[in-house]
Amino acid sequence: MSQTLRYDGSSGLRLGWLMFFRVVVVSFLLGIAAFIQFKGTASLSRLSLYSVYFIIGITYFLSIFYAVLFKRVRNVAFNVDLQSLFDVLLITVLVYVTGGIESQYSTLYPLVIIYSAIFHGLRGGVLVASASSILYGVLLDLEFYGVIHPLRSMLRQYEFTAGYIFSRIFIHIVSFYIIALITSFLVEREKKAQVLLSEKEDAFDSLDMLHQSIIESIDAGILTVDSQGTIKSFNRAAEDITGYPSFEVREKKISDVFPNISQAVSQRVGAQKRFEYMFSSRQGKATTLGFSFSPLVESRGKSIGTILIFQDLTAIKEMESEMEKNKRLALIGEMSAFLAHELRSPLASIGGSIELLSRDLDLVGSDKKLVDIILRGKNQLENLARDFLLLARPSIEKRSVFDVQDLVDSIVETIKLSPDWNDRIEIEKRLCENNTVEGNKTAIRQALMNIVENSVQAMPEGGKLKIESETVITDTGDEVLEIVVHDTGTGIDRESLDKVTEPFFTTKEQGTGLGLAIVNRVVESHNGTFFIESEMDKGSRCTIVLPRDLNGRA
Numbered sequence: 227m228s229q230t231l232r233y234d235g236s237s238g239l240r241l242g243w244l245m246f247f248r249v250v251v252v253s254f255l256l257g258i259a260a261f262i263q264f265k266g267t268a269s270l271s272r273l274s275l276y277s278v279y280f281i282i283g284i285t286y287f288l289s290i291f292y293a294v295l296f297k298r299v300r301n302v303a304f305n306v307d308l309q310s311l312f313d314v315l316l317i318t319v320l321v322y323v324t325g326g327i328e329s330q331y332s333t334l335y336p337l338v339i340i341y342s343a344i345f346h347g348l349r350g351g352v353l354v355a356s357a358s359s360i361l362y363g364v365l366l367d368l369e370f371y372g373v374i375h376p377l378r379s380m381l382r383q384y385e386f387t388a389g390y391i392f393s394r395i396f397i398h399i400v401s402f403y404i405i406a407l408i409t410s411f412l413v414e415r416e417k418k419a420q421v422l423l424s425e426k427e428d429a430f431d432s433l434d435m436l437h438q439s440i441i442e443s444i445d446a447g448i449l450t451v452d453s454q455g456t457i458k459s460f461n462r463a464a465e466d467i468t469g470y471p472s473f474e475v476r477e478k479k480i481s482d483v484f485p486n487i488s489q490a491v492s493q494r495v496g497a498q499k500r501f502e503y504m505f506s507s508r509q510g511k512a513t514t515l516g517f518s519f520s521p522l523v524e525s526r527g528k529s530i531g532t533i534l535i536f537q538d539l540t541a542i543k544e545m546e547s548e549m550e551k552n553k554r555l556a557l558i559g560e561m562s563a564f565l566a567h568e569l570r571s572p573l574a575s576i577g578g579s580i581e582l583l584s585r586d587l588d589l590v591g592s593d594k595k596l597v598d599i600i601l602r603g604k605n606q607l608e609n610l611a612r613d614f615l616l617l618a619r620p621s622i623e624k625r626s627v628f629d630v631q632d633l634v635d636s637i638v639e640t641i642k643l644s645p646d647w648n649d650r651i652e653i654e655k656r657l658c659e660n661n662t663v664e665g666n667k668t669a670i671r672q673a674l675m676n677i678v679e680n681s682v683q684a685m686p687e688g689g690k691l692k693i694e695s696e697t698v699i700t701d702t703g704d705e706v707l708e709i710v711v712h713d714t715g716t717g718i719d720r721e722s723l724d725k726v727t728e729p730f731f732t733t734k735e736q737g738t739g740l741g742l743a744i745v746n747r748v749v750e751s752h753n754g755t756f757f758i759e760s761e762m763d764k765g766s767r768c769t770i771v772l773p774r775d776l777n778g779r780a
Contacts, residue, residue, distance in 0.1 A: 237302045237345070244309070244341055245292055251337070252285045277323035281316055288312055306345045310354050313338045318361040326369045327386055327394060332362060335398070336405045343409035351406030359399040366391050445537075447515075450522055451480050452531040467515070467538050469508030487517075487534075502539065514539045551728070576600070624668075630661040630709060633671045634693055641678050650688025657695045663707050663772045665752045670772070673748040676741040677711045677768045684715025684766065698771070706754075709770045718760040726758060745770070 288309075296305050317338065321329040335358040343351030368374045370391045441448055447464030451457050457480055460472035468475075468483070475483055487503065500518045507513055516539045522531040638653055663670070681691050692712040699705055718726060727746040742758075745768075749756040753773055760766035 238296075238300075240344070241296065241302055241305060244306075245289055245296075248285065248309075248313070249289050251334075252282050252289075278320065281320050281323070285316060288316075302345065306342065306350075310338055310342050310350075311357075314354065314357050314361060317358075318365055321362070322365060322374070327366055327391065332398060335362065335402060339402055339406050340409050343406055344413055347413055348406070348410035351410045352403070355402040355406040358402050359395075362398055363395045366395055447536045449475075449480075449534050449536075450531055451534070453529070455480050457483065458531070464536070467507075467513070467536070468505070469511075503536075512540075514543050625665050626667060627662055627664050628667045628670075630663060630670070630674075630695060630707065631657050633667070633674060634695075637671065637675050637678050638693075640675070641682055644679070644682070646679065646682050648682070648686065648688050651682060651685055652688075652690045654690065654692045655694075656692070658697055658707075660697060661695050661707060663774055665772065666748075669748045670752070673745040673770065674709070674711070676745050677770075680741060681711055681713035681715060681766070681768075684713055684717070689714035689765070705774045707772050707774060709772070710767060711769075712765065712767045714765040717762040717764055717766055718758070719762055723758060723760055727756070 292305065292309055295308075299305065314335070317331065317334045320331045320334070324331055339351055339354045339358060342354040346353075365374075370386065370388065441459075442462045444461065445463050447467045448459070448461045449457055449464055450459045457475050457478055460470075460475045462472075464475075465471055470483065480487055484503065484505065500516070503515045503517050505513045505515045515536045517534060517536045519532055519534045521529045522533050524530050634655060634657065638655070641647060678691070678693075685691070690713070692710075694710045694712070696708045696710075697705060698708050726742050729740060729743040746756050749770055749772070755771045756769070758766060758768050
């Protein structure tokens with residue numbers, strides 16, 4: 227027989243079942259023989275019964291031998307061939323001892339033919355059918371010609387004719403081959419079905435893998451929920467956006483991960499299917515998510531859940547807010563430039579006229595005070611016009627390389643002469659060795675001056691003002707100078723902190739709301755960054771980051 231059948235999990239399991247069922251069949255035969263003996267029926271002689279017991283014992287022994295052999299020789303074809311050969315021989319002996327032509331145990335031959343066809347196909351089934359036909363035919367022929375005598379009928383006269391013997395042999399041979407052909411046909415059909423099923427499974431696995439790859443490769447978060455609101459799938463982008471791993475989210479209620487999301491979806495069924503949702507990630511970060519959803523339906527059109535697709539819109543929202551802010555600043559800048567231009571000419575005329583009058587006239591008393599008030603008002607208006615121009619278009623055309631330390635020293639000396647100065651304020655300077663930057667010296671000085679003025683004004687009862695600088699290398703490899711002004715003043719509340727750089731926003735009674743707006747505008751014009759950290763009653767920390775090279779980035 228074919229020796230190409232090698233061991234695998236499926237064939238080894240089937241061979242194990244074959245050995246098990248052989249033991250079951252033999253045990254059944256043992257039960258029948260014992261029943262016959264105990265009942266004392268005359269259907270079998272004592273010699274025949276003992277012969278049956280012997281054959282059953284041999285079969286038990288061979289079953290143990292087969293099991294041990296299979297552990298050592300994992301060739302399924304060899305084991306099946308060996309077992310088929312011994313089974314056919316044992317069945318022939320069993321037929322002989324139970325009556326020869328009269329024996330009913332010839333029906334066991336088809337069992338061997340069937341399992342041989344299952345393991346070896348048509349060739350194996352035909353070979354075992356041929357062996358069974360030859361052994362059965364020879365047995366009946368030897369019995370007909372008196373060469374052998376079945377143990378059961380050894381003392382009885384042989385009564386069967388040649389025609390009956392021939393028909394008996396012929397019927398068995400035909401049935402053996404028919405069983406071999408039918409079994410082989412069914413086995414081949416089953417193999418083709420398995421191959422087709424395997425191909426379909428491979429195609430399905432490939433399609434499922436492609437589907438999973440597409441879902442996992444999409445940058446948008448995708449999740450599906452069933453009709454009870456239980457999350458069934460959660461892709462990689464959804465994990466990145468929310469901070470939750472998929473194994474932790476699956477089989478949870480969607481309301482546990484996205485509170486109130488079900489209400490937002492139900493309110494838009496049949497109408498707008500896109501909405502924005504404020505979400506707090508696992509790390510506690512507030513995120514704006516853009517959601518869209520559609521029903522999940524089966525092949526018959528029945529809704530079985532919902533598909534939700536979402537994206538992180540936080541960066542887009544911040545960009546939109548920045549664009550809106552830039553639009554406002556552009557409008558304010560145009561208005562500021564116009565107002566500054568309109569104010570400077572009349573202020574110059576007023577200032578010149580007052581100075582001429584004060585020189586030509588000998589003013590004393592209240593007249594001199596009035597002139598001083600006019601001059602102070604004129605100076606305030608000029609400063610306001612200057613701030614308007616600096617806010618509108620901070621010039622970097624007149625740029626040069628200068629030392630920030632010189633600016634800091636000058637600002638410290640100037641601030642001590644301002645009316646807001648308090649002798650209980652302690653100033654500490656910790657500047658690095660190299661403080662040179664490129665830019666508009668006047669604009670940078672004004673920005674630093676505005677920060678220092680705010681810090682001094684925030685410490686009416688005294689405190690500590692610290693000015694530091696440090697050279698920092700950014701992630702992009704650019705070299706920047708970081709200037710930090712830290713005070714121990716009243717601080718800024720959280721609500722106002724996000725608005726302090728907006729023009730005309732102020733918490734001071736006499737403030738214009740332009741100081742920090744100018745700082746932010748000047749720093750941005752130098753490709754730098756400006757940010758504030760503050761806590762109520764603990765002070766503020768203002769940081770300016772300026773590139774060494776004006777064409778670089780902070």
